[in-house]
Amino acid sequence: MNLLDLFKELQSYFVILLYFYLMIQQVGRLRKNKGEFIIPSSKSFSQRVLACALISEKPVVIYGLGNSEDEQVALKLLKQSNKIIQDLGEYLLIQPNRELSFSNHQIDFHESGLAARMFTPILANYKQYFYLTGANALRLRPMHVFDQTFDALAVDFKSSAGFLPFQLNGGFLPKSLTIDGSQSSQFITGLIYAYVASPFLQEVSIQIQNPKSTPYIELSLDVLRHFGVDLTLVGHEIQMKGPYALEETTIHIEGDWSSASFFLVMAALKGAFIFNHLNPSSKQADIRILDALKSFGAIVEWKGDQLYVTSHEKSSFEFDATDCPDLFPPLAVLASFGNGTSILKGVHRLASKESNRAETICSELTKLGADIQIKGDEMWIYPKKKLKVKHVSSHNDHRIAMACAIFGLFLEERIVIEQAESVNKSFPSFFQFIDYLTS
Numbered sequence: 001m002n003l004l005d006l007f008k009e010l011q012s013y014f015v016i017l018l019y020f021y022l023m024i025q026q027v028g029r030l031r032k033n034k035g036e037f038i039i040p041s042s043k044s045f046s047q048r049v050l051a052c053a054l055i056s057e058k059p060v061v062i063y064g065l066g067n068s069e070d071e072q073v074a075l076k077l078l079k080q081s082n083k084i085i086q087d088l089g090e091y092l093l094i095q096p097n098r099e100l101s102f103s104n105h106q107i108d109f110h111e112s113g114l115a116a117r118m119f120t121p122i123l124a125n126y127k128q129y130f131y132l133t134g135a136n137a138l139r140l141r142p143m144h145v146f147d148q149t150f151d152a153l154a155v156d157f158k159s160s161a162g163f164l165p166f167q168l169n170g171g172f173l174p175k176s177l178t179i180d181g182s183q184s185s186q187f188i189t190g191l192i193y194a195y196v197a198s199p200f201l202q203e204v205s206i207q208i209q210n211p212k213s214t215p216y217i218e219l220s221l222d223v224l225r226h227f228g229v230d231l232t233l234v235g236h237e238i239q240m241k242g243p244y245a246l247e248e249t250t251i252h253i254e255g256d257w258s259s260a261s262f263f264l265v266m267a268a269l270k271g272a273f274i275f276n277h278l279n280p281s282s283k284q285a286d287i288r289i290l291d292a293l294k295s296f297g298a299i300v301e302w303k304g305d306q307l308y309v310t311s312h313e314k315s316s317f318e319f320d321a322t323d324c325p326d327l328f329p330p331l332a333v334l335a336s337f338g339n340g341t342s343i344l345k346g347v348h349r350l351a352s353k354e355s356n357r358a359e360t361i362c363s364e365l366t367k368l369g370a371d372i373q374i375k376g377d378e379m380w381i382y383p384k385k386k387l388k389v390k391h392v393s394s395h396n397d398h399r400i401a402m403a404c405a406i407f408g409l410f411l412e413e414r415i416v417i418e419q420a421e422s423v424n425k426s427f428p429s430f431f432q433f434i435d436y437l438t439s
Contacts, residue, residue, distance in 0.1 A: 344378065368411065370385075
């Protein structure tokens with residue numbers, strides 16, 4: 001064999017080796033794109049469970065309580081009461097201790113809108129004085145409903161012109177009431193739980209005007225059923241025949257569809273992911289993310305209690321998020337990578353969140369190349385353009401930080417997210433998930 005023939009043979013071997021090397025690299029990338037995730041516990045579910053544990057006169061065992069800031073706010077409130085609370089590793093045991101009372105009457109809700117709106121009516125049920133406050137954006141979120149509701153119930157209540165902080169001297173007799181549900185369903189959840197806790201409750205009804213986010217009311221009622229109280233929303237009315245006694249309960253906190261939504265979007269955009277700890281029959285409003293993913297063209301399958309989501313087509317879609325406004329940030333990311341114009345409806349629900357999310361979604365994602373316009377109550381999202389700047393701000397809004405992070409994963413350049421630690425409000429391990437995917 002001459003030198004030229006030897007060179008040609010070696011060259012062919014090199015090509016074969018290079019081919020297999022590239023194949024191995026490709027398989028490695030595909031495997032990295034595939035992941036199996038245990039979604040953290042739902043803070044919405046957890047806080048409702050803790051509220052029911054507060055008003056219960058029986059022992060409550062809670063498995064899977066999360067460590068988000070919002071859940072810790074609710075747990076701290078319980079610890080300010082005379083409840084006996086034991087952290088036994090796998091579960092939390094909460095036991096009654098005589099008539100409910102509080103050692104510290106100053107309650108700080110920090111930035112938890114659900115805690116403020118849910119626990120305030122519950123605390124109004126007890127003949128004690130409370131000073132209720134919050135931090136940052138929570139003190140800017142309107143809560144005028146309390147002024148109207150407590151006036152109708154003859155509760156000694158004073159707000160700061162419809163905002164936190166509040167001064168509250170509790171004690172009321174439940175009566176049939178009409179409440180405005182246009183601001184949030186969270187006020188209604190608090191009132192339902194307060195009525196259920198009252199020993200003076202008889203036959204009354206709660207009428208809801210202009211209801212919004214009714215799935216969250218259904219979630220509140222679903223949690224109550226775990227405690228043996230079966231109430232039903234019929235039309236816009238809930239009828240009660242008390243007094244009620246909550247049962248001794250052992251409950252497992254289900255996974256959080258709101259937190260999962262960002263990684264479900266990632267799966268729909270690229271790769272194949274398996275999701276654990278999600279309830280296919282959940283009453284959480286954000287389970288509707290699955291409808292949007294299917295409209296986008298992703299393959300969505302349940303195999304037993306595991307959810308498989310695989311990227312397939314990337315179509316434009318329309319979606320009404322009026323009853324699930326927390327889906328706007330992840331869906332704005334999803335739609336930006338579609339092949340046409342997508343429309344999200346229900347923009348009016350975004351004004352009183354941790355930020356004005358209609359504004360922050362537009363401003364921050366646009367910096368990353370998104371093309372978004374607000375038209376009345378609709379958000380129109382066009383296929384993304386080129387990156388403009390690499391530095392964005394979460395505006396101290398956990399869901400904006402997550403949306404920017406997921407969007408950034410599909411860009412060629414690294415981005416910087418200011419106040420990224422805001423994710424601790426709902427999903428402290430969010431960036432650990434990101435590290436897992438990108439390491």
